[in-house]
Amino acid sequence: MPIWYSEQQNENLLLSCRIRQTLHVEKTPFQDLAVVDTVQFGRMLVLDGVVQTAIADEFAYHEMLAHVPLNAHPAPRRVLIIGGGDGGLMREVVKHKAVERATLCEIDERVVEVSKQYLPELAVGFEHPKAEVFIGDGIRYVSERKDTFDVILCDSTDPIGPSVGLFSREFYQAVYEALRPDGIFVAQTESPYFHTGMFARILNDLRGIFPVARGYWTLVPSYPSAAWSFSLGSKKYDPLAVEVEQIPDLGTRYYTPEIHKAAFALPRFVLNEIEEQAKKGA
Ligand code: SAM
Numbered sequence: 489m490p491i492w493y494s495e496q497q498n499e500n501l502l503l504s505c506r507i508r509q510t511l512h513v514e515k516t517p518f519q520d521l522a523v524v525d526t527v528q529f530g531r532m533l534v535l536d537g538v539v540q541t542a543i544a545d546e547f548a549y550h551e552m553l554a555h556v557p558l559n560a561h562p563a564p565r566r567v568l569i570i571g572g573g574d575g576g577l578m579r580e581v582v583k584h585k586a587v588e589r590a591t592l593c594e595i596d597e598r599v600v601e602v603s604k605q606y607l608p609e610l611a612v613g614f615e616h617p618k619a620e621v622f623i624g625d626g627i628r629y630v631s632e633r634k635d636t637f638d639v640i641l642c643d644s645t646d647p648i649g650p651s652v653g654l655f656s657r658e659f660y661q662a663v664y665e666a667l668r669p670d671g672i673f674v675a676q677t678e679s680p681y682f683h684t685g686m687f688a689r690i691l692n693d694l695r696g697i698f699p700v701a702r703g704y705w706t707l708v709p710s711y712p713s714a715a716w717s718f719s720l721g722s723k724k725y726d727p728l729a730v731e732v733e734q735i736p737d738l739g740t741r742y743y744t745p746e747i748h749k750a751a752f753a754l755p756r757f758v759l760n761e762i763e764e765q766a767k768k769g770a
């Protein structure tokens with residue numbers, strides 16, 4: 489008799505995956521944590537019932553969150569990751585020769601430990617000599633540092649619980665101050681279909697803080713709507729100004745120099761929402 493795991497994506501929508509087995513379940517001090525082995529997507533990390541990352545398609549998300557900003561910055565020596573406790577983003581960041589130190593600030597130590605046990609393909613990132621892990625709240629960590637990082641990447645859960653503040657204008661202002669004068673920030677900013685308003689609001693927030701602010705997106709089939717957005721704020725470099733020929737081959741499975749640019753082409757309905765909100769906010 490098949491067993492199914494269902495993620496309630498909103499009050500009207502479930503994503504159900506047939507599972508081979510449930511590998512781990514626990515309640516951490518911050519969230520319900522589970523690892524299930526699904527037929528379609530392989531092993532999957534689930535927090536508070538929400539899919540975080542799955543072996544079958546995590547690369548599309550982690551590559552796009554890492555390589556777009558890191559290839560847009562000429563010398564990303566100091567990188568900060570907020571969240572990212574599964575290690576997949578760290579794995580991609582440390583592929584860049586220019587990176588001297590990559591710090592990951594994750595609020596829940598159990599996510600790191602369980603990922604090391606059940607998701608070694610992602611947690612391998614933690615073994616790199618350039619990688620360091622700090623257990624704590626990313627909001628506080630950023631607010632205590634000024635003029636420190638070349639790139640800051642926010643790989644948080646959805647805006648519920650401890651990550652709500654990571655989607656606020658105040659946090660983006662603190663990130664601006666924690667970045668060096670030519671720093672770049674990127675955050676995962678949910679589905680452009682199901683969270684169009686939030687994506688647009690965040691882009692307008694970033695436009696009010698950074699001289700360069702752009703949205704881009706990728707495809708992650710295990711995520712709600714499969715389309716997934718990122719919001720970028722840059723104090724100097726424009727990711728669209730990158731010479732495609734200059735982009736190194738990092739052995740990626742999704743990211744390509746052409747996708748680096750094409751990903752910034754947003755659908756008309758998203759552009760309309762951004763404009764609408766900008767007019768309201770003006
Ligand atoms: N790729 C996933 C996504 O797009 O939804 C995110 C994966 S990663 C597991 C998300 C991590 O953010 C979780 O491990 C969670 O504990 C962490 N997190 C949430 N709020 C945080 C905060 N305020 N500071 C640091 N880490 C936080």
